[in-house]
Amino acid sequence: MLPILLTFAIFLPWGLSFPVIPPTLQDDLNFFEDYFHRFFFTTEESQKYSLEDQLRFLQHFFRLEETGWLDEPTKALIRQPRCGVPDIADYSFFPGSPKIERNHVTYSIYNYPVGMKYERVEKIILKAVKIWSNVTPLKFQRVYTERSDIEFAFLRGGHGDGFPFDGKGNTLAHAFAPNPYYQGVVHFDRDEEWSYSHEGINLFLVAVHEIGHALGLGHSQDPNSIMFPTYQYQDPKYFRLGDDDIKGIQTLYYSGNKSQRVS
Structure with missing residues (x-):
């Protein structure tokens, strides 16, 4: 010391x-x-x-x-602004390596951020889930029911899950590991300035990160990974998952069958 x-x-x-x-x-x-x-x-x-x-x-x-x-x-x-999920090390999984047990994954959107049209938010979330379906056997479907595998919501302060948001800056969002008994959730801090560009906080980039958590990935030590804990802007037009992201999610969802994996 x-x-x-x-x-x-x-x-x-x-x-x-x-x-x-x-x-x-x-x-x-x-x-x-x-x-x-x-x-x-x-x-x-x-x-x-x-x-x-x-x-x-x-x-x-x-x-x-x-x-x-x-x-x-x-x-x-x-x-730096960051995800609210605690850090582990390397590409990692939550304890016990939980995952969604079927390849058909439903998602719903509870509400929308201030200042963004709901149609744009829908397109951003669709693009974000496709990032993960492109490298896994998972197929995502938007549903409009109360029950889905993953629910997206924009919430403020304390919102009932024991992990309150802190207003604009610092903690941007959080998500929970897959659970067979409870609906998966991705929560965004509603007080952030969400955007689809370099201004404010880019919703697409944070959504891809949090979906990774909702599918079972923990944080990565690789700064080129979308699962790195802190937020760094990059142009969504040219976004690609890092090698560490792909290795982690395919290890979880292909159960070691390398012949099925895609890059």
Whole structure:
């Protein structure tokens, strides 16, 4: 933990026997601790590790230089908009590798974001599910019933699932692993500025990521993967799944039968 202590020592006033942490640095540390507890280890689990160890763990996951300091690249990364699903490592699955057990997958759209016509949202979601059907045996069907395999919804703040949204910025959306007993859900933060371009937050890119979760994928360490936790804009016209995405989803849905896989 020496690097952190050295950081504090810089701000040690003459005549005092303890470090005084500047408010801005304390805010950054508080933000990091909250981030780490939400997306990596719980508060209880984190007690086993020093702050330096936690910083190195996060830096290793995101392939940053492992300084053990709360340096500028680390601060910039944790402030980026991102998915609300906790991080694991590599291309990954949820515990137990749950998946949708049939190839015919239905989806519904509960409501629509402010400022976007519903016809455009429908087209964006259709394009997003096709990204995954193109490399799997899955076939998606839009339905208008209360019950579907995956429901898309735009919600604000606390919305009953234990994972409240935080308003504009930071957490953009979340989804839950496939469950044979409950309807799958993809929730978008309604307070975000959703768009179909580079402005605001591109709905297509976030939808592809969250559908990956709804199908059973966890997060990836590969920054070229759509399942990487943080949001990075790319032109949807030229979007392609990364090799890591394809390997992960095909491992889950082709059950090891490489002869059936498509690229």
